Amino acid sequence: xxxxxxxxxxxxxxxxxxxxxxxxxxxxxxxxxxxxxxxxxxxxxxxxxxxxxxxxxxxxxxxxxxxxxxxxxxxxxxxxxxxxxxxxxxxxxxxxxxxxxxxxxxxxxxxxxxxxxxxxxxxxxxxxxxxxxxxxxxxxxxxxxxxxxxxxxxxxxxxxxxxxxxxxxxxxxxxxxxxxxxxxxxxxxxxxxxxxxxxxxxxxxxxxxxxxxxxxxxxxxxxxxxxxxxxxxxxxxxxxxxxxxxxxxxxxxxxxxxxxxxxxxxxxxxxxxxxxxxxxxxxxxxxxxxxxxxxxxxxxxxxxxxxxxxxxxxxxxxxxxxxxxxxxxxxxxxxxxxxxxxxxxxxxxxxxxxxxxxxxxxxxxxxxxxxxxxxxxxxxxxxxxxxxxxxxxxxxxxxxxxxxxxxxxxxxxxxxxxxxxxxxxxxxxxxxxxxxxxxxxxxxxxx
Amino acid sequence: xxxxxxxxxxxxxxxxxxxxxxxxxxxxxxxxxxxxxxxxxxxxxxxxxxxxxxxxxxxxxxxxxxxxxxxxxxxxxxxxxxxxxxxxxxxxxxxxxxxxxxxxxxxxxxxxxxxxxxxxxxxxxxxxxxxxxxxxxxxxxxxxxxxxxxxxxxxxxxxxxxxxxxxxxxxxxxxxxxxxxxxxxxxxxxxxxxxxxxxxxxxxxxxxxxxxxxxxxxxxxxxxxxxxxxxxxxxxxxxxxxxxxxxxxxxxxxxxxxxxxxxxxxxxxxxxxxxxxxxxxxxxxxxxxxxxxxxxxxxxxxxxxxxxxxxxxxxxxxxxxxxxxxxxxxxxxxxxxxxxxxxxxxxxxxxxxxxxxxxxxxxxxxxxxxxxxxxxxxxxxxxxxxxxxxxxxxxxxxxxxxxxxxxxxxxxxxxxxxxxxxxxxxxxxxxxxxxxxxxxxxxxxxxxxxxxxxxxxxxxxxxxxxxxxxxxxxxxxxxxxxxxxxxxxxxxxxxxxxxxxxxxxxxxxxxxxxxxxxxxxxxxxxxxxxxxxxxxxxxxxxxxxx
Numbered sequence: 001x002x003x004x005x006x007x008x009x010x011x012x013x014x015x016x017x018x019x020x021x022x023x024x025x026x027x028x029x030x031x032x033x034x035x036x037x038x039x040x041x042x043x044x045x046x047x048x049x050x051x052x053x054x055x056x057x058x059x060x061x062x063x064x065x066x067x068x069x070x071x072x073x074x075x076x077x078x079x080x081x082x083x084x085x086x087x088x089x090x091x092x093x094x095x096x097x098x099x100x101x102x103x104x105x106x107x108x109x110x111x112x113x114x115x116x117x118x119x120x121x122x123x124x125x126x127x128x129x130x131x132x133x134x135x136x137x138x139x140x141x142x143x144x145x146x147x148x149x150x151x152x153x154x155x156x157x158x159x160x161x162x163x164x165x166x167x168x169x170x171x172x173x174x175x176x177x178x179x180x181x182x183x184x185x186x187x188x189x190x191x192x193x194x195x196x197x198x199x200x201x202x203x204x205x206x207x208x209x210x211x212x213x214x215x216x217x218x219x220x221x222x223x224x225x226x227x228x229x230x231x232x233x234x235x236x237x238x239x240x241x242x243x244x245x246x247x248x249x250x251x252x253x254x255x256x257x258x259x260x261x262x263x264x265x266x267x268x269x270x271x272x273x274x275x276x277x278x279x280x281x282x283x284x285x286x287x288x289x290x291x292x293x294x295x296x297x298x299x300x301x302x303x304x305x306x307x308x309x310x311x312x313x314x315x316x317x318x319x320x321x322x323x324x325x326x327x328x329x330x331x332x333x334x335x336x337x338x339x340x341x342x343x344x345x346x347x348x349x350x351x352x353x354x355x356x357x358x359x360x361x362x363x364x365x366x367x368x369x370x371x372x373x374x375x376x377x378x379x380x381x382x383x384x385x386x387x388x389x390x391x392x393x394x395x396x397x398x399x400x401x402x403x404x405x406x407x408x409x410x411x412x413x414x415x416x417x418x419x420x421x422x423x424x425x426x427x428x429x430x431x432x433x434x435x436x437x438x439x440x441x442x443x444x445x446x447x
Numbered sequence: 448x449x450x451x452x453x454x455x456x457x458x459x460x461x462x463x464x465x466x467x468x469x470x471x472x473x474x475x476x477x478x479x480x481x482x483x484x485x486x487x488x489x490x491x492x493x494x495x496x497x498x499x500x501x502x503x504x505x506x507x508x509x510x511x512x513x514x515x516x517x518x519x520x521x522x523x524x525x526x527x528x529x530x531x532x533x534x535x536x537x538x539x540x541x542x543x544x545x546x547x548x549x550x551x552x553x554x555x556x557x558x559x560x561x562x563x564x565x566x567x568x569x570x571x572x573x574x575x576x577x578x579x580x581x582x583x584x585x586x587x588x589x590x591x592x593x594x595x596x597x598x599x600x601x602x603x604x605x606x607x608x609x610x611x612x613x614x615x616x617x618x619x620x621x622x623x624x625x626x627x628x629x630x631x632x633x634x635x636x637x638x639x640x641x642x643x644x645x646x647x648x649x650x651x652x653x654x655x656x657x658x659x660x661x662x663x664x665x666x667x668x669x670x671x672x673x674x675x676x677x678x679x680x681x682x683x684x685x686x687x688x689x690x691x692x693x694x695x696x697x698x699x700x701x702x703x704x705x706x707x708x709x710x711x712x713x714x715x716x717x718x719x720x721x722x723x724x725x726x727x728x729x730x731x732x733x734x735x736x737x738x739x740x741x742x743x744x745x746x747x748x749x750x751x752x753x754x755x756x757x758x759x760x761x762x763x764x765x766x767x768x769x770x771x772x773x774x775x776x777x778x779x780x781x782x783x784x785x786x787x788x789x790x791x792x793x794x795x796x797x798x799x800x801x802x803x804x805x806x807x808x809x810x811x812x813x814x815x816x817x818x819x820x821x822x823x824x825x826x827x828x829x830x831x832x833x834x835x836x837x838x839x840x841x842x843x844x845x846x847x848x849x850x851x852x853x854x855x856x857x858x859x860x861x862x863x864x865x866x867x868x869x870x871x872x873x874x875x876x877x878x879x880x881x882x883x884x885x886x887x888x889x890x891x892x893x894x895x896x897x898x899x900x901x902x903x904x905x906x907x908x909x910x911x912x913x914x915x916x917x918x919x920x921x922x923x924x925x926x927x928x929x930x931x932x933x934x935x936x937x938x939x940x941x942x943x944x945x946x947x948x949x950x951x952x953x954x955x956x957x958x959x960x961x962x963x964x965x966x967x968x969x970x971x972x973x974x975x976x977x978x979x980x981x982x983x984x985x986x987x988x989x990x991x992x993x
Contacts, residue, residue, distance in 0.1 A: 001503040002515045004924045007801045008915040011928050015908035018935045022901045025946055029894065033859035039844065039852065043872045044860045116862025116893065120457045 033113065038105050040094065044117040045109045045124075047071055051092040053117070054108035055126035057100055059133040060161070060338065065089045066101070068124070075171050076133070082172060084136035087165045087185040088129060088336060095183040100127055100337075103284045107340050107349070123343035130159035130338045130351075135445050139164040142441040146434065147179070148405075148425035149186035149315055150442055153334040155323035155411060155420040158353060160281075160334045162421075162442060163187050187319070188286045191312045192424055196249045197394035197407045198307025200321070200367065201291075203246055205269035206257050207363045214366070217241050220252035227298040231255050246370045246392070247377055251306045258305025263293045266305065273324060273358050274317040281316055282335045282351075289317040307394060315422045318409050322420035324358035325367050326390075326411035331356045371410055379432055383440040386447065388413035391439075393432045396424075403427040408435035417446055452610040459603050460864045464895040466600040467654075471899060473593035474650050474906060478913075480587045481645055488919065489537065491516070491565065491572040500577060503919040504532035507542070508567065522568030530559070532920075534696050537574070539565065590646030594635055597653055598628055604661050608868050611665075619671050620664045626675070627653075627660060630682075641981065647910050648976045651903035655958035658900055662887060663961045665869035666880055670961060677963030681970030688745070688974035693982065695756075695922060702753045706771050709743040713778035716740075724878070724953065726784040740779055740787045741968035747775060747791060748933065748975060751798030752926035765803075785823060786952035790937050792816055797932040798925050801915075840947040850876065851947040854886030858894070858946070865893030880961040882953045885942045900959060904938045907931070907976075914979045923979035930975040 029036075040046050045053040056067035065085050066075050073092045075082045090099015097103065104127060106112065110119040130153075139150035143166045152162040165186040167179030177183070184190065206213040220237035223230055233251040237244075245253035258266055270291040271277065279286045290312040293304050303309040316334070324331030333354040340349040359367075371390035375381055379391065391410025398404055406428040411420035421439055428434035487500035499516055506515045508530060510523040516530070527544035530537065539548060540556040547566040548557060559565075561576045605624035609616055631653055638644040656678075663674045692698060712730075716739045721729040729736050754768030772795045779787045796816070800809050824831050832847065840848030840855070857873035860866065871890035873879050879887055888897040911931030918924040934957055941956040943949040955962055957969040 001505050001507070001919075001921065001924075003513070004801050004921060005916055005918075008912060008924065008928060010797065010800050011908070011915060011931050012912045014932050014935050015905055015912060018908065018939050019902070019905045021939060021943055021948060022898070022905075025943070025948060026894070026898065029855075029859060032855075036852075036855040037859040039856045041845070041853065042856050042860060044866070111860075112862065114863045116864065116866060116890075117860045118460075118862065118864070118866045120453060 030113070034106060034111070037111060037117070038094075038102075042117075045105075045111075049093065051094075051101055051105070051108075053124050054101070054105070055110075055124035055341075055343065057089050057108075057127045057129060059085070059129055059131050059136075060159070061132065062128075063133045065129070065133065078137075079170055079172070080137045080140060081133045082170050083168045084140040084164050085131065085133060086168055086171055087187075088131055088136075088163050091171055091183070096185065098185045098188045098284050098286075100129070103282075104337065107337075110342070119342070121343035125343070125348060126341045128338045128341070129336055130161060131163055131336065132161045135162045135442060136164050138445040139438070139442045140166070140168070142438040143425065146425045146428055146438075147181075147186075148423070148428070148435075148438075149190060150421070150423050150438065151187040151315055151319045151334075152419050152421040152442065152446070153319060153323065154418055155326040155332060156418040158332040158335050158351070158355075159338065160336050161419065161446070163336065165190075186424070187315045187422075188281055188284060189314075190424070191287045191289065191314050192405055192407075192426075193396040193398070194307035194311050194313040194318075195394035195396035195404070195407055196307055197313070197318065197392050197409050198305070198311055199246060199249065199254045200325075200371075200392050200409075201270050201273060201275075202254045202257055202261070202266065202305045203242060203370070204273070204359055204363060204367055205261050205266045206242060207366055208269060208359070209261055209265045210257075213242055215241065218245075218253045218256040220245075220250050224252040224256060226255060226259065226302045229299040231299065231302050243370050243373065247374050249393070254306045255302035258302055259298065261305075263296075263301060267291060267293060273321045274356075277317075279314070279317055279320065281333075282337050286316045287314040289314045308397065315424055318422045319420060320356070321358065322409050322411050322422065324356070325364050325371070326413070326418070326420050327364075328361040329357060329359040329364040331358050368411075368413065372413060375410070379436050383436065384412075384443060386414065387417055387443055389439075389443070391436075393430070393436060395430045398427070403429050406430060406433055406435040408432075408439045410439075412443065412446075417443075419443070419446055452607075452613065455610055456607055456867050459607055460867065460893070463600060463603055463607075464864060464893065464899075466596050466603070467896055467899045469596045470593050470600065470650065470654065471902065473596065474590070474647070477588050477590045477593060477645065477650075478647055478906075478910070481647060487577040488532070489561070490575050490577045492575050493570065493572055498575075498577075499572070501530065505921050506530040518567060518570065520568060520570065527567060544568070587645070589635075589639070589644060590650050591635065593650045594631065594646060594653075597650065597657070598632075600654075601628055601657050604657065604868065605664075608661060608664050611867065611869050617668045617671070619675075620668060623660055623664065623671060623675055627657065643981055645980070648907065648973060648980065651906040651910075652958065652973060654903050655900060658888065658892070658896070659958045659961070659966070661868050661892075662880070662884065662959065665891065666874045666887070667961065673963055674961065674966065677966045678970070681967035684967060684971040685974050685977070688971055689977045689981070692749075692926075692974060692978035698749070698922075699753055699756070702750065705746050706750060706767075709746045710771070710774055710778070712739045713743055713775055714781075717778045717781040720782065726782050726953075728779075728782040728784040728787065737967075738962075738964040740782070740784060741964035742971075743775065744787075744790065744794070744933065744968055745971045745974075747772075748794055748798075748926050748929040748972065751794065751929050752922045752975075755798055755802035755925050756922045780823070783827065785827075786940060786954040788823075789940070789952070790933055790954065793936045794929045794933050797928050801925050801928045802921070834950050836947075837950045838947060848947065850878065850883055850951060851945060854883045854945045855947070858886045858889030858897070861890040861893050861897075863894045865889070865891050865896065867891060878953065881955050882941065882951065882960075883945045884956050884960045885945050888959065900956075901938070901942060904934060904957070908935045911976060914976060918979055920979075920982060923975075923982055926975040927979045930972045934969075934972065 040049040057065045066089050090096045090101030094102045109124045111117050139162050147166050149165045153160040167182045169177030217239045220233050220240050222236045223232040237250045240250050240253050275289045275291040293301050300309045320331050335351045341347050368390050375389045375391050394407030396405040406425040409422045423435045423439045425434040489501045491499045508516045508528045509526045524544035526542045528546050529540045537559040538556050539559045546553050548563050563574045565572045716730050720727045721731050723729050754764045776788050776791050836843040836847030840851035844852040853876050868891045873886045873890050908931050911927050914927045915924045937954050940952050940954045944951040955965040
């Protein structure tokens with residue numbers, strides 16, 4: 001009898017193993033449940049694989065961008081609005097993973113871990129976005145046939161008013177969308193070589209780490225020799241200072257500044273403004289900007305200081321950076337979802353504000369005034385009448401022999417139009433061209 | 448009336464999990480308060496007045512630790528003698544040593560009376576009745592409070608189901624719930640007159656039965672009448688079997704008849720049965736069809752208990768049992784019902800592990816089984832296919848992993864509180880009412896109640912473990928062990944199979960899956976627990992009644 005009682009541990013072992021398995025399953029459920037729930041075969045929220053149980057998505061002025069009607073998901077009646085906002089709204093089959101239909105599926109369907117897909121009304125929740133559909137259409141038209149993105153946000157409140165990515169497509173069309181990366185929202189998920197827009201980071205690092213930054217000079221002889229190799233510049237700027245180097249986008253000055261700063265200081269500044277960090281926009285993960293020079297030799301490090309070498313920039317990260325300069329060093333995090341309301345109009349969730357201290361107010365003001373000078377003396381202030389635009393262009397070499405990408409980043413200093421922006425136009429040539437033209441066309445509509 | 452359903456459900460979906468938590472806590476409290484106070488049944492007293500207490504109804508007297516009653520002096524053998532309580536009397540029999548009772552040498556099993564003097568290796572021991580030292584002044588709780596909360600739970604769930612389909616409500620649904628509530632209270636009140644009676648087993652079982660009744664009412668009310676009838680049959684089976692198991696002599700005599708009958712039933716089914724879903728494991732009599740393997744499972748547990756019951760006598764019984772096991776599993780293999788093969792095998796292995804002397808033999812059997820299972824997978828490609836998507840269900844979401852992914856998807860859709868009985872989607876998928884029932888539970892009743900269902904099985908398992916620990920009789924220990932492991936293992940195959948933790952084998956979740964045979968089988972399986980619970984002190988009762 002004793003032996004039987006001793007051996008009975010195998011019975012409790014089986015019980016314990018079973019209980020462990022059950023808790024293991026529940027652990028897996030907490031981790032993966034949302035993913036399981038959102039499988040397109042789930043008839044609670046999809047009909048024939050198309051998302052149907054979801055509330056309406058509207059822009060900041062109440063224009064309906066997508067809603068569920070008679071068991072199907074319908075988009076705005078205007079083709080231009082559909083095409084301009086599809087990357088923000090998302091398709092119904094989950095190809096655009098950063099779109100609201102995917103990233104905010106739970107909120108749209110009224111799903112949460114406690115209630116599941118159940119709610120009393122049987123309907124989903126509504127999302128009010130911060131984007132302005134008419135500004136978005138202006139951006140779509142300005143981009144024309146180019147691939148690229150226009151991101152604009154209010155640097156005082158964080159509201160993203162424009163987030164347009166091309167190539168785009170019409171969700172109402174039955175044709176399979178074409179174009180390279182048509183489902184990619186380039187503002188959030190794109191990464192590009194920065195070119196000269198990176199000089200803003202080098203300039204900021206100089207202001208932070210070199211006492212004589214505003215008065216120091218470097219020689220530019222159509223370039224400069226670094227560690228026996230030639231780093232070319234577009235102009236012969238002779239003995240040049242920081243403010244005029246930024247105005248003329250002098251490669252030699254910023255490459256030598258980078259070497260003066262050293263890898264550690266420059267990397268530290270880059271990381272402060274968002275490089276090498278996994279940023280999120282309203283909880284949606286964005287592509288990461290990269291600044292990695294720890295293993296580079298001097299000439300490569302020099303190139304990295306002017307946005308070449310292996311530098312990579314995500315347009316959204318630069319939008320946050322511009323917001324930081326514009327807002328006195330404090331970058332208000334951009335957001336897209338203004339509020340979530342249930343079927344009865346009750347507000348369930350409001351956007352939560354968040355900010356990052358990127359630089360001192362003094363350095364922000366210094367950078368801003370230099371960027372203001374760029375526009376006044378270089379890009380033509382008359383194109384941005386009344387907006388007091390501060391900016392920096394960039395021309396990103398693409399490596400192969402195709403035309404470089406065209407960048408324009410900056411913000412409006414005017415109190416009435418507190419907007420920061422990033423524009424990148426793929427294969428459109430110099431920054432002071434397509435990108436500035438497109439930025440001007442869109443910013444005009446914000447007045 | 449149906450207009451109030453949305454509001455009623457919106458509120459009551461919070462109440463049912465709370466009641467569940469209350470029931471669980473009350474069960475735990477009842478379990479703790481019913482902790483065994485072990486009292487010896489009898490004792491052997493030396494000339495010096497040292498009392499060697501006897502706690503079980505089968506005792507080996509020997510010299511070393513492997514014995515139950517140790518007399519560490521020269522001349523006492525390792526396994527010297529056997530002391531056992533059988534057919535209402537204590538008996539003694541020599542094993543390896545010599546014994547005398549009242550100076551008369553004993554060579555075979557001899558009856559023993561209180562006051563008899565037993566000589567072992569020159570020592571004289573007096574066999575004495577032992578008075579209870581720990582008589583409880585207060586009867587521990589028998590679970591009535593938990594039953595009150597369970598009744599509230601049942602009323603609310605019944606209302607959820609009825610209001611949801613108010614306009615074409617089948618009156619059988621409220622009637623079935625009423626019957627269950629009245630029945631369980633009658634059972635409880637009658638039980639109050641039985642010594643040692645408590646609801647530790649019944650509370651988790653009734654919780655599962657309630658979920659099973661709710662699911663059949665909400666998912667397929669057309670099967671409700673059949674389910675009620677089967678419940679009635681199972682209940683009668685449960686009471687009868689609990690009663691019969693008290694009469695060990697009769698049970699032992701019936702053993703061979705039951706073995707032959709159950710094998711005949713299995714083989715008849717294997718060759719002439721009805722094939723449903725790739726396994727020929729159904730038997731149809733007119734419009735009534737059932738799964739013989741479910742019923743034989745109960746007999747199987749009992750056979751293990753009987754064959755391994757008697758301590759030293761008749762080792763042939765063990766050979767007989769092994770042959771019976773192999774033949775049964777052979778029949779199930781012919782049916783291609785490999786889920787059942789696994790369950791039968793686990794019952795057998797548990798019985799042998801509890802009982803057999805040599806761990807080498809046990810590991811040998813286990814090793815042979817692993818090789819056998821490998822062989823089966825190689826021989827039957829359809830089994831191998833089931834393993835194909837195992838742990839990768841989402842990679843084959845619309846093919847081999849279809850049922851598993853739908854189960855997980857639906858389970859997650861229910862959240863913690865569920866979308867309400869009858870409002871889910873998983874029910875429309877093949878085998879949802881049996882194999883995937885855990886997913887339906889999660890979707891319609893929510894993750895909390897689904898967890899409570901799984902933990903109810905754990906509660907039955909823990910209670911079974913305590914019964915073995917406290918058992919005074921080998922038959923009880925072996926049968927409760929077999930039944931406990933069977934219940935746990937089968938539920939594990941069901942739950943984990945449906946959510947891709949184990950391969951999907953298509954076995955039922957006791958009481959919860961819809962199906963008559965498994966309901967009858969599950970109810971009868973509980974007899975072993977109840978019998979062990981009530982049997983514990985029957986040797987005392989026999990003395991008391993004299």
